[in-house]
Amino acid sequence: MNKLHNKLNRLDLNLLKLFSALYRERNVSVAAESMNLSQSAFSHALARLRVQLDDELFIRGSTQMVPTHYADNIYPQVTEALSILEDCFAARAKFIPEESRHEFNFAVTDFTAQLMNSRLLPYLKLHAPMVRVNLISRGEKLPLEAFESGELDFALGFSHFDDVLHPLINQWTWWEDSYCTIASDKFDKMDLQIFLSHRHILISPWGEKSGVVDEQLKKLGLQRDIALQIPNVLNGPFMVAGSELLLTLPKFAAQTMQAMLPITLFEPPFGMPKYQLKLFTYKPSEDTLENIWMRELLLSLFVSN
Structure with missing residues (x-):
């Protein structure tokens, strides 16, 4: 086991393809051509493999290169190993959405x-x-x-x-998306004074105690009064309807809910980044x-x- 392990440690795995080609062709020139190598380069590589495996591997006969007993023994396993490696590194199968159940x-x-x-x-x-x-x-x-x-x-x-x-x-x-501030349909306008004089809903999916609105107000030296913190965007408009609470949320969500609720949409009365x-x-x-x-x-x- 140790001897085999030592051989594997010093083996250049690229040379196994050379070994396989020569075993099939039994001719150095033909095997070299099949691997796009010169005959000289192929012969030098074969010499390295003989040293690494400590065996002659092929002996020149009258008409062809004859494999040694050791070469005959290892060829099936080498062929299988090369096949496994080729499958392993082959191009990945295509993803076909029309047929996939992923x-x-x-x-x-x-x-x-x-x-x-x-x-x-x-x-x-x-x-x-x-x-x-x-x-x-x-x-x-x-x-x-x-x-x-x-x-x-x-x-x-x-x-x-x-x-x-x-x-x-x-x-x-x-x-x-841009932000908008929503209020019940009792409101007919929205300015900074109205915004700060009413209490607010904070949407916090992951439990944050403040949001981007609070960050923007902080830059102005201002602070809003939060009455309620909730985890869901779409619940907020239902809580605003018929109340005195204000909610700042993405415009797409507000417009979606406006069709079914008595709410009014306003531009936030201060600068807000894009959502x-x-x-x-x-x-x-x-x-x-x-x-x-x-x-x-x-x-x-x-x-x-």
Whole structure:
């Protein structure tokens, strides 16, 4: 075992292809040509292999190179090993959406799930009808352990800046929207004084005690009064309707809910950055063929507003 182990340690595995070619052809010139090598280079490589395996391997006969007993013994295993390696490093099979039954696992919020339902699912119904999408609620913005265990392929969250992420996580902006402030239909205008004199709802999917609104007000030396913190975007408008509470949220979500609730939409009375939704991917698995397809699909379907 130790002798075999020592041979493997010093063996140049590239020379096994040379061995296999010469065993098949029994002619140095023909074998060299099949490997796009000169006869001289082939002979030098064969000499190295003889030293590494401590056997003559082939003896020149009257009409051909004759394999030694040792060469005859190892040829079947060498051929099998080369075949396994070729399969291992062969081009990856294509991902065919129309035929695939692959499952994609997404960590989502209620709002990102709504967006997925509005565009991705109708597309899949037409173009990848057997693909399954699992939308999962997670308690953390970047569920690293779930990525590592293979439970998740993607996480959908929001950010307004390029946050410092874990080195194994990449982020992609897949949706942008402006913010609006909503109030019950009792309100006919919105200015900074009205905004600050009323209490607010804070949307906090991952338990943050303040949000981008508070950051922007802080830059102005101002502070709002938060009455209620909730985890879901889409519940907020129901709580605003008929109340004195105000809520600042993405305009798309507000416009969606306006059709069914007595609420009014206003521009925030101070500067706000764009609302950016991020697609978070796990570097060790983000470049599988199916994940590349899904990532590119999301980025193409959800064109920024």
